[in-house]
Amino acid sequence: MSETLVAETLVQLIVILFAAKLTGMIFSHFKQSKVLGELLAGLLLGPSLLNVLNLHSEPIIFLAELGVIMLLFEVGLESKFDELMKSGFSALMVAIIGVAIPVLLALPYLFSIGLDFNVAFFIGATLTATSVGLTMRVLAEMNKIQSLEGKIILGAAVIDDILGLIVLSILTDMVNTGSIEPFNIAKIIGLSVLFLGIMIVAGKLLEEKIFNLVKKLKVERTFIVMAFVFAISMSYIAAGIGLATIVGAFAAGLVLEREENETPIRKRTHILVELFAPIFFATAGAAVNVFAVITPEIIPMVVILTIIAIVSKVVAGLGAWNTKASKLAVGVGMIPRGEVGLIFASFGLQKGLVGNDIYSALVLVIMITTFLTPPLLQKAMDRIYSASKYFEKQEEDDVAAIQEM
Amino acid sequence: MSETLVAETLVQLIVILFAAKLTGMIFSHFKQSKVLGELLAGLLLGPSLLNVLNLHSEPIIFLAELGVIMLLFEVGLESKFDELMKSGFSALMVAIIGVAIPVLLALPYLFSIGLDFNVAFFIGATLTATSVGLTMRVLAEMNKIQSLEGKIILGAAVIDDILGLIVLSILTDMVNTGSIEPFNIAKIIGLSVLFLGIMIVAGKLLEEKIFNLVKKLKVERTFIVMAFVFAISMSYIAAGIGLATIVGAFAAGLVLEREENETPIRKRTHILVELFAPIFFATAGAAVNVFAVITPEIIPMVVILTIIAIVSKVVAGLGAWNTKASKLAVGVGMIPRGEVGLIFASFGLQKGLVGNDIYSALVLVIMITTFLTPPLLQKAMDRIYSASKYFEKQEEDDVAAIQEM
Numbered sequence: 001m002s003e004t005l006v007a008e009t010l011v012q013l014i015v016i017l018f019a020a021k022l023t024g025m026i027f028s029h030f031k032q033s034k035v036l037g038e039l040l041a042g043l044l045l046g047p048s049l050l051n052v053l054n055l056h057s058e059p060i061i062f063l064a065e066l067g068v069i070m071l072l073f074e075v076g077l078e079s080k081f082d083e084l085m086k087s088g089f090s091a092l093m094v095a096i097i098g099v100a101i102p103v104l105l106a107l108p109y110l111f112s113i114g115l116d117f118n119v120a121f122f123i124g125a126t127l128t129a130t131s132v133g134l135t136m137r138v139l140a141e142m143n144k145i146q147s148l149e150g151k152i153i154l155g156a157a158v159i160d161d162i163l164g165l166i167v168l169s170i171l172t173d174m175v176n177t178g179s180i181e182p183f184n185i186a187k188i189i190g191l192s193v194l195f196l197g198i199m200i201v202a203g204k205l206l207e208e209k210i211f212n213l214v215k216k217l218k219v220e221r222t223f224i225v226m227a228f229v230f231a232i233s234m235s236y237i238a239a240g241i242g243l244a245t246i247v248g249a250f251a252a253g254l255v256l257e258r259e260e261n262e263t264p265i266r267k268r269t270h271i272l273v274e275l276f277a278p279i280f281f282a283t284a285g286a287a288v289n290v291f292a293v294i295t296p297e298i299i300p301m302v303v304i305l306t307i308i309a310i311v312s313k314v315v316a317g318l319g320a321w322n323t324k325a326s327k328l329a330v331g332v333g334m335i336p337r338g339e340v341g342l343i344f345a346s347f348g349l350q351k352g353l354v355g356n357d358i359y360s361a362l363v364l365v366i367m368i369t370t371f372l373t374p375p376l377l378q379k380a381m382d383r384i385y386s387a388s389k390y391f392e393k394q395e396e397d398d399v400a401a402i403q404e405m
Numbered sequence: 406m407s408e409t410l411v412a413e414t415l416v417q418l419i420v421i422l423f424a425a426k427l428t429g430m431i432f433s434h435f436k437q438s439k440v441l442g443e444l445l446a447g448l449l450l451g452p453s454l455l456n457v458l459n460l461h462s463e464p465i466i467f468l469a470e471l472g473v474i475m476l477l478f479e480v481g482l483e484s485k486f487d488e489l490m491k492s493g494f495s496a497l498m499v500a501i502i503g504v505a506i507p508v509l510l511a512l513p514y515l516f517s518i519g520l521d522f523n524v525a526f527f528i529g530a531t532l533t534a535t536s537v538g539l540t541m542r543v544l545a546e547m548n549k550i551q552s553l554e555g556k557i558i559l560g561a562a563v564i565d566d567i568l569g570l571i572v573l574s575i576l577t578d579m580v581n582t583g584s585i586e587p588f589n590i591a592k593i594i595g596l597s598v599l600f601l602g603i604m605i606v607a608g609k610l611l612e613e614k615i616f617n618l619v620k621k622l623k624v625e626r627t628f629i630v631m632a633f634v635f636a637i638s639m640s641y642i643a644a645g646i647g648l649a650t651i652v653g654a655f656a657a658g659l660v661l662e663r664e665e666n667e668t669p670i671r672k673r674t675h676i677l678v679e680l681f682a683p684i685f686f687a688t689a690g691a692a693v694n695v696f697a698v699i700t701p702e703i704i705p706m707v708v709i710l711t712i713i714a715i716v717s718k719v720v721a722g723l724g725a726w727n728t729k730a731s732k733l734a735v736g737v738g739m740i741p742r743g744e745v746g747l748i749f750a751s752f753g754l755q756k757g758l759v760g761n762d763i764y765s766a767l768v769l770v771i772m773i774t775t776f777l778t779p780p781l782l783q784k785a786m787d788r789i790y791s792a793s794k795y796f797e798k799q800e801e802d803d804v805a806a807i808q809e810m
Contacts, residue, residue, distance in 0.1 A: 003644075003755075010641050017634045025627045030748070058410070059467035065411050087411045222430045225679055236415050271673050272680075274630055350408075374721050 002120065009059045013279075015052060016060070018097055019045055020278035031141065033370050034132070038278045039363065042285025053286045064283050065245075066232075067276030072246040073231040073337075074269050076253015077156050078340035091155025093319030098334050099163045102127035109304055113297075118174055121343045122353050124343050125171060126362050127309045129164035130157045131338020131370065138374045142381055145231045148325040150380070153333035156319070161250065164340045166192045168244040175351045176242075192243055196251050199234075203255035211258075227256060246343065248386065251383055267401070277339075284342050284363065287349060292357040293364060301358075310335055310372070329380040336373040337366040414464045416685075420457060421465070424450055425683035436546065440536070440743055443683045444768065458691045469688045470650075471637075472681030475746055477651040478636040479674050481658015484563050488804025496560025498724030503561065503739050504568045506717035507532035514709055518702075523579055525555045527670070527758050530576060531652075531750050531767050532714045534569035535562045536743020536775065543779045546740070547786055553730040555724050558738035561724070566655065569745045571597045573649040580756045581647075599650055601656050608660035616663075632661060651748065682744075689747050689768065692754060695761040698769060706763075710770045715740055715777070717783065734785040741778040742771040761778075 019041040027037030045053050052062070103124035110120035135157055139150045155342065169188045174180050214223045231252040238248030256265055293302065317331020349359040424446040450458050459465070508529035515525035540562055544555045574593045579585050619628045636657040640671030643653030661670055698707065722736020747768065754764040 006467060007641060007644060009467050010470075010637050014634055014638050014641065017755050021627050021630050021634070024546055024664060025624055028627075058463045062411060062414055062464035065415075127573075219430055221675075221679055222426050224676065225422060225683075228680065229419055229426070232415050233419050236412060236419065239412060268676050270626075271629065275633065275677075278630075405536055 007058055008054070012054055012057055012060050014044065016282045020282040024028075024278065031153050031374060033137070033336070033338070035281055035342075036039045036367055036370050038281035038328070039285035039288075039367060042282035043288050044285075044291070045282065046132060046286030046288065048288060048290040053283070055283060055286060059284065060279065061264055063276055064280040067273070067278070067280040068234055068246055069235050069249040070228075070269060070272045071277045071280070071339060072249040073228075073253045073267070074273050075158075075161060076250040076255075076256060077257050077263075078267060079254055079257050087151040087155035090126065090152050090320040090323050090325070092159055093321075094152060094156035094316050094330060094334065095159035095319070097319045098130065098160060098313050098316030099117065099128040099167070100358070101315050102308060105308045105312055106305065109308070114303070118180070119353060119358075121174070121180070122171055122342070122344075122348050123134045123305070123358065123362065125164075126341050126348070127305065127365070128167060129336065129337060129344065130159070130160040130313070130334045130338030131336040131340070135333050135336060135373070135377070139381075142378065143386070144381055147381075147385075148323060149329045149333065149384075152320050152325055152330050156316075156330070156334060160334070161340060162196065165244055165247045165250060168340075168344060169242070169247060171344070171347065171353075172241060174243050175353065178199070188242065191241060192247060195238065195241070195247065196254065199251035199255050203257060207256065207258070210256075219226070220264060224265060227252075227265050227269070228272070230256075244347075245352075277350070280346075281342065284346050287346070287356070288360040289356050290360065292355075293360045295357065298357050298361050301359045302364050302368075305361065306368050309337065309365055309369050326380065327385045329377070329384060332373065332376045332380045336370045338370055341366045355374075389402050406443045406655070411639065413459070414462055417459055417462055417465050418468070419452065420430045421447075421684055421687045422680070425687040426780045429683065433719065436779060438536075438542070438741070438743070438779075440686055440747075441772055441775050443686035444690035444747075444772060446683075447687035448695070450687065450788060451693065452689030453693060455694040458573060458688070460688060460691055462492045465684065465688065468681055469685040472678070472683070472685040473651055474637055474640050474654040474684045475633075475674060475687070476675045476744060477654040478633075479678050480563075480566060480672070481655040481660075482662050482668075482671050482674060484659055484662055492556040492560035494586075495557050495725040495728050495730070497564055498726075499557060499561035499721050499735060499739065500564035500568060500724070502724045503535065503565060503718050503721030504533040504572070506720050507713060510717055511710065512620050514713070517558065518706070523585070524763075526579070526585070527576055527749075527753050528694075528710070528767065530569075530572045531746050531753070532710065532717070532743060532770070533565070533572060534745035534749065535565045535718070535739045536741040540741060540782070543782050545782065549786055549790070551723070552786075552790075553728060554645070554734045554738065554789075557725050557728065557730055557735050561721075561735070562759075565739070566745060567601065569749070570649055570652045570655060572799050573745075573749060574647070574652060576749070576752065576758075577649050578647060580758065593647065594804060596646060597652060600643065600648060600652065601659065604656035604660050608662060612663070615661075629670060632657075632670050632674070633677070635661075642787070649752075656693050685751075686747065689751050692761070693765040694761050695765065697760075698765045700762065703762050703766050707766045707773075710766065711773050714742065714770055714774050731785065731789045734782070734789060737778065737781045737785045739776045740781065743775055 018152055020038040023037035023041040024034035028034050042053070044050060046055075103121070106124035107120050107129060115123070119192070135153055136145065139145045139147070145154070146149050166189055169192055170180065170185055173184050173188055177184065214220060231249050234248035234252040236247045236248065238251070239245045288397070293299070313334040314328065314331035316334055317327040317329070320327055320330045345359055345362040345366065348354045349356070427444040428442035428446040429439035429440070433439050437762055447458070456560055507524070511529035511532060512525050515528055520528070532671065540558055541550065544550045544552075544558070550559070573578045574597055575585065578589050578593055619625060619682060636654050639653035639657040640650045641653065643656070644650045663775070698704065714728050718739040719736035721732065721739055722734070723731040725732055725735045750764055750767040750771065
């Protein structure tokens with residue numbers, strides 16, 4: 001790698017990080033998702049407009065990959081499995097309905113416009129995942145994370161992530177073998193459940209011991225790096241046994257997940273996510289070519305998929321039928337696609353499952369759902385909780401702390 | 406970048422980080438320099454023994470480069486310019502003598518074995534820099550950072566770094582133009598002093614305002630990433646005006662340097678250093694080919710350069726003539742080469758100034774000086790401070806905290 005190449009890569013990194021963080025900060029200020037801002041930054045820097053990014057730079061692609069790995073590692077670290085179990089059955093129902101309905105609604109439409117099964121299944125799958133981060137942030141801004149709706153949404157979003165990862169592993173197998181075989185699906189589901197199960201059990205059994213040993217040996221800082229090595233090792237192993245890379249990162253997070261909110265590992269992981277995840281989102285945004293979308297064929301697809309994405313999750317809210325929670329609020333809370341959806345879309349583009357037109361359409365759908373959720377969720381929650389003026393009541397610091405999430 | 410390539414790079418990263426951190430931790434446990442452990446890990450993984458590293462992987466090379474940038478950014482952040490000024494004149498004398506003598510002693514020897522001026526000057530320059538980190542750690546372990554010797558050593562080490570960076574910029578120019586012109590040297594010194602001067606003044610003027618603005622806007626986390634962007638931007642600018650890349654990173658650190666020990670930026674930067682710097686040291690170690698050194702020509706060179714490296718810094722201790730400090734202790738404290746020396750050596754290898762034999766010899770010299778310093782410094786300090794049993798007296802936690810530095 002020549003000095004010129006190092007210099008060029010430094011410039012790419014400077015441009016990407018500066019634009020992504022600045023736009024993210026502005027979006028955050030206006031109570032919008034940071035991820036949305038980062039995507040938009042990429043979109044503006046990409047071929048749609050400024051065309052200043054080199055999307056083939058190996059170091060940048062690798063850093064983006066590290067960003068996704070760290071992101072899913074963090075999601076795993078934050079999963080709070082025990083708490084998740086409490087919201088239990090309702091969350092599971094909401095999640096399963098929320099994964100099944102988008103696919104079931106999307107397939108007939110996609111067949112009708114002439115797409116074959118693999119592509120249609122991929123597009124449907126992209127619409128299944130819920131962005132935990134955004135939903136949490138909106139609820140936190142309304143001081144409603146501890147509400148019944150909040151707990152169900154969070155639980156369902158985590159299960160959504162797991163289901164999404166399994167679906168992604170099925171897609172990986174589909175790309176590798178060219179088709180979907182029932183036997184393979186069963187194998188992948190079995191492997192995923194086994195893999196995650198082993199990690200969760202290992203976490204329960206070893207977690208305390210690991211942390212005590214680290215404390216005894218006084219190697220906290222080395223441990224952070226080792227945790228990072230563990231996350232990428234698990235990603236590599238997951239890929240090796242035929243699962244999606246990020247399943248491993250998520251599982252690694254589950255092993256080291258703790259009940260406390262601010263463990264040193266989480267804080268440090270978060271810094272890496274802050275630094276690398278924007279590279280992924282910006283490059284994902286840069287791969288969007290808006291000119292590819294502004295065609296008579298694709299515009300209707302964006303509109304119809306957006307409607308499916310919203311309706312399907314609102315319907316999923318009915319999964320909370322045996323609780324007092326507002327089904328509408330739960331459903332609306334599940335609307336934002338986001339990280340996992342974007343990972344799906346990037347995967348499809350990289351593997352050649354879809355071209356730039358459909359990829360761009362999918363990213364736009366993800367962006368629109370993410371953009372619409374905060375106001376919709378606020379409305380839905382306002383209908384049930386009389387104290388409607390959350391923002392005036394709460395401490396400024398709370399908002400700021402959350403904005404920075 | 407294909408999936409296979411991503412997977413291969415992940416494996417490289419896992420192997421490098423795991424080996425480097427493990428060896429670093431073991432060295433740290435035996436009160437040796439972590440950097441030494443990381444170098445050794447690379448040496449073992451490299452062509453000398455296991456030969457499992459791909460030293461041409463672009464993402465890995467780039468991550469190593471980021472590691473060096475973050476390392477020098479951290480050195481800048483830790484420079485405490487105001488405090489440095491207090492140890493002032495003595496530190497400056499020690500530093501200047503410590504930079505001049507190694508070159509003056511090395512040149513005649515190197516000419517005598519038939520090397521030309523450029524190569525000889527490069528080798529001499531590699532022997533000039535002192536590793537602040539190691540010296541600080543040893544002194545901290547003895548609770549002697551605040552001693553007169555400690556202050557002079559630290560001040561001199563920082564000035565050493567600055568002088569070293571200027572020399573590296575001169576070397577950069579020498580490589581680019583093929584020779585050393587007095588006019589160019591003057592230009593580079595002028596540019597460096599101007600660049601660093603502007604950054605220090607800008608830091609003094611803007612620092613408070615920047616931090617207040619960040620606090621007001623509540624964008625602390627985004628700010629960390631922006632600080633990182635700032636560091637790589639300055640590196641890029643420094644390279645653009647003909648200075649060494651890392652001069653920019655160091656200057657960026659000076660701008661954001663604060664008197665407090667544990668600012669959020671420093672903590673976060675340190676995490677990045679912990680993660681990326683080992684990649685640099687391990688790849689630097691991997692580039693060493695011990696078989697290239699085990700020759701009748703190179704072994705004497707290693708011995709003689711090591712003697713020069715040690716004697717020259719002990720002589721430099723005399724720079725503290727107008728103080729009550731032990732000149733021997735100050736001199737011994739300046740012995741460890743380290744980060745900057747390694748950066749020099751890597752630079753020379755990359756630019757083709759030296760071949761693998763001389764590069765390997767230089768890294769061995771750096772390793773030997775680093776290895777010898779802790780026991781020598783402890784002896785020298787014991788001679789002056791009657792309380793000789795530091796280790797038994799101090800709190801275990803202190804040692805642990807320092808080991809993790």
